[in-house]
Amino acid sequence: MDExxxxxxxxxxxxxxxxxASLATVSDLTMSPESSPESSPESSPGxxxxxxxxxxxxxxxxxxxxALAEAESAPDHGDVPVxxxxxxxxxxIASGHNERERRNDPTAHAEILALRGAAAVLGTWRLDATTxxxxxEPCAMCAGALVAARVGRLVFGALDPKAGACGSRYQICAxxxxxxxxxxxxxxxxxxxxALLTNFFARRR
Numbered sequence: 001m002d003e004x005x006x007x008x009x010x011x012x013x014x015x016x017x018x019x020x021a022s023l024a025t026v027s028d029l030t031m032s033p034e035s036s037p038e039s040s041p042e043s044s045p046g047x048x049x050x051x052x053x054x055x056x057x058x059x060x061x062x063x064x065x066x067a068l069a070e071a072e073s074a075p076d077h078g079d080v081p082v083x084x085x086x087x088x089x090x091x092x093i094a095s096g097h098n099e100r101e102r103r104n105d106p107t108a109h110a111e112i113l114a115l116r117g118a119a120a121v122l123g124t125w126r127l128d129a130t131t132x133x134x135x136x137e138p139c140a141m142c143a144g145a146l147v148a149a150r151v152g153r154l155v156f157g158a159l160d161p162k163a164g165a166c167g168s169r170y171q172i173c174a175x176x177x178x179x180x181x182x183x184x185x186x187x188x189x190x191x192x193x194x195a196l197l198t199n200f201f202a203r204r205r
Contacts, residue, residue, distance in 0.1 A: 058090045060155050063133040064189045067157075070097040070110065071135045071196055075203075077102040081196045084110040084134035086118035086127070093130070094118040110134060111142035115149050127151045135193040137164035137186065143172035146182050153183045157193035 063085055070083025079098040086094040096113030100106060111134050119125050131153040132146060138156065143165035146154055154166060154173055165172045166184055173182035 058087060060185065060188050063087050064155065064157055066092060067133050067135050068189065068192055070095050074098045075200055081200050082110045082134065082136045084114040084132060086114050086130050086132050088130045093121045107141065109142050111138055112145055115145055125149060131155060136160055137166050137168055139163045140165040140170060140172060146173060147178055147180050150180050151182050155185045155188055157188050157190045
């Protein structure tokens with residue numbers, strides 16, 4: 001998310017999003033080396049990554065809360081609070097938050113870092129059996145990465161009216177001219193994601 005998008009954020013309360021104490025942290029749910037994809041239960045025919053996650057307990061809202069917890073780490077190093085997790089077979093296998101300022105890397109968006117982590121865990125760049133859950137609608141770069149990685153499903157929270165590329169400004173994930181389309185679900189815990197962003201920019205004024 002570019003800072004210019006701040007002006008287009010919907011009004012929200014000033015309450016900071018928080019993670020319930022009963023919810024596991026990202027590190028609690030991230031797949032360990034001993035818990036490889038091969039040892040996880042296989043999805044039943046015709047089931048999507050999202051439906052499989054819900055079946056064994058990690059639904060979209062639970063995954064989004066983990067992404068929100070990731071996002072809360074970004075302001076510690078001056079980055080816009082956006083967080084992402086990658087889910088497969090009901091487990092979080094990778095996570096990331098914005099680190100452009102921290103790394104001086106224009107491509108270090110939460111989605112890119114989470115996708116890189118997932119590819120490393122799975123040992124393949126093809127992430128068709130995964131769901132990426134991110135607090136803010138992906139930009140054109142990140143939406144393109146989702147298509148390139150053949151991600152099966154995208155879940156995001158807040159819309160980005162100025163730079164969003166998954167419905168707001170462009171439809172990169174659902175463009176039939178491309179060689180892959182990503183199933184998209186939006187608006188999950190959008191208010192909490194918007195509050196994180198609004199509070200961050202208010203503190204910078």
